Amino acid sequence: MAAPTTTSAVTGGNSASRPLRPTQRKLPFPASLYQTAVGKKWVMALTGLMLIGFVLVHMAGNLKLYLGVVQHQGELIYDADAYGESLRELLVPIVPRTHLLWVLRLGLIGAFVLHIHSAYSLTRMNLATNFAYESKRDWLAANFASRSMRYTGVIFLAYLIFHLADLTWGLIPGYEWERGEIQHNVVGSLSNPVVAIIYVVANLALAMHIYHGIYSMFQSLGINNPRYNQLRRPLAIGVATIVLVGNVSFPIAVLTNIIEYDPSLLAG
Amino acid sequence: MSKRLNLTLSVWRQAGPSAPGSFMTYHAKNIPDDASFLEMLDIVNEELIETGEVPIEFPHDCREGICGTCGVMINGRAHGQEKGTAACQLHMRKFSDGDTIVIEPWRARAFPIVRDLVVDRSPLDKIVAAGGYVSAPTGTAQDANETPIPKEVADSAMDAAACIGCGACVAACPNSAAQLFTSAKLWHLNSLPQGQAERFRRTEHMVETMEQFFGSCTNHGECTEACPKEISQDFIAYMNRDYIKSQIVNRKLAGQK
């Protein structure tokens, strides 16, 4: 009986030794860091952390919508509107009005641009290096959130543009948008059930994105301590849940008239 | 007396690197359940040879889980369903009579198919060649235990050195990333006193070579699940940390840590 003629040595067909990505000219530091995938992941994690910080503060700020009308400098005003104004007046005696806010905004925009650009170029790299299986894969560790990062990211980005057009620039018809009247605008926008549903869907995508983002961030940054690693999942679940519950409460509260806008209350 | 199994195999057949491939169905009859997965393929191949057909090419060498030559996707999992086990150490008693088993080669753009289930994993060698060694001007061998290494450090280095370089981590990764392999090779040396002098140069060169061939890690964690040596993803974090440091630190001062 003939012995099975299977090969163990891999010979010939040396196409594998050719790099899939050509070596680039190395730029000076710190651009050299961003040229590599490990460096891009590092930037993605840091900017992601900044964006999560913004999302949390933004959500906490919106909680003022629940406070309704308050007495502010002798005037009756919606607390959310007063909060918005106080952001414009950050550090006011030292810098002119809205200046610090713009510095913060520019930092945020920079973080967004880097986060999206690194995601885009790493996705392109991965599409160029991976090769799909013909048979069905049996995933053991990858979860829905980790495998849908690029989709949840894109869904949320699309929503973000809508959100800015709606509440920051007042370009979406359906209610009378007024500059600086936060309570009025939020209630006007979210009392449309279609807008409310879009809002909830976008926040589900955001929560999933944040869940895998937080879990993944520590590895990308090289923060690893076997003593604390088991806290990554609970932390990711905790932050994602806080963002989801906090944000989704707003459209529900508007639709159930818990958050209201009533101009007669301002008359005093 | 061992049990006997009758199985249906769906095996990827491909005549050469650029030939078209497809799944072919084979019947593996009367397989003793104490055969290994590769022995099962041997039995199927014997029958193919007897009937004048071309046997299935599959990668194998030591068949005792230490060389890293074997490795195929078995029902969508690298090295099959047994955790921490290479395909050569997977036994047929883990399957039941009448099962259908789908066998596909590793898939990654950097691993072109040579034939059937055999892929060319030479990019992994390129990564090691880029720095996976310690340069030692050899003189007289020093006495044993001359360089003290704490037990924990030796254990950690040994955990990383357990990598047999089979490529299952790349095969299992949705991004075809080789982070687990590269980080294991790095930590094996970077954690030891002998590896310190070249630590940052090694990290930089190996990571950059890796990125010429493989994708970028998105922390799914499929690699560790697939690894026949259950190598931890912690090493990936250590590699990321060392790489960032390699870019930031002044190498002349690196000895100060």
Ligand code: FES
């Ligand atoms: S054949 Fe050597 S590890 Fe499986």
